[in-house]
Structures are given as C-alpha cells and as structure tokens.
Amino acid sequence: MANRRALEKGISLAEVVMVAAIGLTLFAMAVPAAQNDDVAGSVARNIVSDAVRARSHSRRSWETVTMQIDVGSERWRTVKQDGTYLLSVGADDNGWHDAPPGVDFQQIEGQPTDLTFLPNGRASESTSARIVTGGTEWEIHVDRLSARVSAFPVQ
Numbered sequence: 001m002a003n004r005r006a007l008e009k010g011i012s013l014a015e016v017v018m019v020a021a022i023g024l025t026l027f028a029m030a031v032p033a034a035q036n037d038d039v040a041g042s043v044a045r046n047i048v049s050d051a052v053r054a055r056s057h058s059r060r061s062w063e064t065v066t067m068q069i070d071v072g073s074e075r076w077r078t079v080k081q082d083g084t085y086l087l088s089v090g091a092d093d094n095g096w097h098d099a100p101p102g103v104d105f106q107q108i109e110g111q112p113t114d115l116t117f118l119p120n121g122r123a124s125e126s127t128s129a130r131i132v133t134g135g136t137e138w139e140i141h142v143d144r145l146s147a148r149v150s151a152f153p154v155q
Contacts, residue, residue: 040131043099044138044151047076047131050088050097051115051142051149054078057086058117067115069129071107074099099131106130108139115142115149123147130154 051067058065063081070076077095078086085095092098099105107113108128116124126144130137137154 039100039103040133040136040138041151041153043103043131043133044140046090046097047140048149048151050076050078051117051140053088054086054115055117055121055123055147055149058119059121062119064119064124065117067117069105069113069115070096071105071113071129074103074105103131103133106132117147121147 047067047069054065054067057078057080061080065078065080065086067078068076075096075098077091077097078088079095080086085091087095088097090097105113106129108130111128112125113127113129115127118124123142123144126142128139128141130139138151139154140149140151142149
C-alpha cells in the first residue's frame with residue numbers, strides 16, 4: 001500500500017501538457033503587444049547604429065559626415081562630405097533607409113534633425129528627433145561636444 005501512494009504523489013503527463021498549453025496561450029497573446037512596442041525601439045537602434053558608424057567614418061576619414069533624417073518621409077541616410085552616400089545594409093540606391101509602416105518621425109521643436117559629425121570627434125550642434133509608433137515614443141539625441149549618440153524611450 002505504501003508503494004501505491006508513492007506512485008500517486010507525482011504529476012501526470014496530462015497535467016504537464018495542460019500547463020504547457022496554458023503557458024503557450026498566454027505567451028502567444030503577449031508577443032504581438034511586445035512586438036508593437038519594440039518597433040519604435042528597433043528603428044531607434046538602427047538609427048543609432050548608423051549614426052555611430054557615421055561618426056566613426058568621420059573620424060577615420062577626417063571628413064564631415066551628415067546623417068539626414070527626413071521627418072516627412074520617415075527615412076534616413078548618411079552622406080559623406082563629397083556628397084556620396086555611406087551605403088549600409090537595407091539602404092536603397094540613394095542610401096535611404098525607410099522606416100517600417102506605422103512608424104512616424106517627429107522633429108522636436110527648436111532642434112535640427114540632421115546629425116553632422118565633424119572630424120575632430122564632435123557634432124556640429126546638439127540634435128534630437130522622436131520616433132513614434134502607436135503609443136510608444138523613442139527619442140534620439142546627439143550631444144554637440146562629445147558627439148555621443150543615445151536613444152531612449154519617452155515616458
């Protein structure tokens with residue numbers, strides 16, 4: 001009789017399957033909401049990555065490099081001092097990266113949107129732009145003195 005009770009104390013395969021099914025259902029409901037919030041952050045990270053690359057190219061080649069953010073068309077590109085484009089993965093023939101549908105760029109009042117990196121490691125001026133999708137907003141900022149590029153969610 002003691003052996004029979006010991007066998008009854010565990011959990012059955014049916015219980016494990018039921019708990020897994022409930023967990024997967026909850027996960028499936030949570031993923032679309034998390035993906036919507038991450039779209040603006042993903043675009044912000046892409047822009048920061050391209051801006052850091054532009055700053056690095058400016059220092060390495062000793063030429064001014066400007067990252068243009070086209071607020072009206074929700075796109076961005078990097079232009080070298082000689083007018084050619086610094087091509088990167090996902091850019092079209094003119095160097096433009098298009099934001100995914102539903103992502104809007106906004107200019108912050110009093111702030112330019114073009115990020116110009118100087119060969120001395122600084123930016124021409126402090127700049128900021130905002131990326132908005134649904135209820136999520138991210139802000140990209142470049143400090144003039146350090147040319148530090150940062151992106152953060154707006155609370």
